[in-house]
Amino acid sequence: MIKGGPRSASEVDDLLVEEIAQQLAIAIPTDFKLRLSGRTAERRRAEVRALVGFREATVADAELFEGWLREQVAAVGVSIAN
Secondary structure (H helix, E strand, C coil): CCCCCCCCHHHCCHHHHHHHHHHCCCCCCCCCCCCCCCHHHHHHHHHHHHHHCCCCCCHHHHHHHHHHHHHHHHHCCCCCCC
């Protein structure tokens, strides 16, 4: 299933964290550890999605995207196997 947002800290670039901290004019604590699992992280992701008007992707979304992507690839003349 396709889900928005990173699921592990390794998916988040340290430079991104630094950039956000600079924009917010806050220091990153020396013991900072990004926690992306658990109920709190799930709730925060839901809050962010609601704030920006997004929702979690569904299987139907993935199927629509696959069809669109196949059309785009075909339009440029690339052959892909099923």
